[in-house]
Amino acid sequence: MLETLLAPFRFEFMNEAFLITTLVAVPAALLSCFLVLKGWALLGDAVSHAVFPGVVLAYILSWPLAVGAFLAGMFTAVATGYLGANSRIKQDTVMGVVFAGMFGLGVVMFVKVKTDVHLNHILFGNMLGVSWGDVVQTGVIALVATTIVVLRWRDLLLYVFDAAQARAVGLPVQVLHYGLLGLISLTIVAALQAVGIILSVAILIAPGAIAYLLCRTLRSMLVCAATVAVVAAFLGVYLSFFIDSDPAATVVLVLSVGFVVAFALSTIRAARMAAAGAQPSG
Secondary structure (H helix, E strand, O other): OHHHHOHHHHOHHHHHHHHHHHHHHHHHHHHHHHHHHHOOHHHHHHHHHHOHHHHHHHHHOOOOHHHHHHHHHHHHHHHHHHHHHOOOOOHHHHHHHHHHHHHHHHHHHHHHOOOOOOHHHHHHOOHHHOOHHHHHHHHHHHHHHHHHHHHHHHHHHHHHHOHHHHHHOOOOHHHHHHHHHHHHHHHHHHHHHHHHHHHHHHHHHHHHHHHHHHOOOHHHHHHHHHHHHHHHHHHHHHHHHHHOOOHHHHHHHHHHHHHHHHHHHHHHHHHHHHHHHHOOOO
């Protein structure tokens, strides 16, 4: 029995998958808290899709794919912010137009360029085919993103809830704004090898949404989101070995189940608090 349970750890590709998914999970979970609080869920989706043409362009120019993905992600974030601030169109509409256009551009470029990179590996990741070089690259990006969030989480909190107040107390609001967008782009680059473009949005949203349902302070929310993401990453990869499924999709499925459980728990807690408040005092 024990031998069967430990079977996944006997394969190097599984150990690499466990490691790279955990490395991606931590910064993605921390950033997901701010995305949920700021109402930027669609922005994470937009940036994750918009890195596609950057990946193809980097392949054409023989650049590291991560460089192309980061530049495309930052271009999308900056363009979205500029168009939203200088037009009457709502932010969500701007994001929808920009990310759809970038993704379409990426598909056209990919079809026109002869490449040995499989489209499914870009869209859905290739977790079981990563190298130790990919793990190191992801680890460095994850360390940078996590360190910045841990050091500046109070400033980001004030900016997320009240940008005007943050500006009034002397915080560099523009730096915080584009810094947060840059961290999102960096994290998506880190997630590219593990879960791909399409599924990266799930790990950028679900942990924060789960923590939001369960916690009442940002500090506890950050810890809860990181814990949930790491556990889901491990369970998803572990279960995929036994049910012969795609690891990235299984991680997302575990996160989805976690959200349903968190929603049920928060609903039960709210009902109990309402019932306790309705009871007459002795």
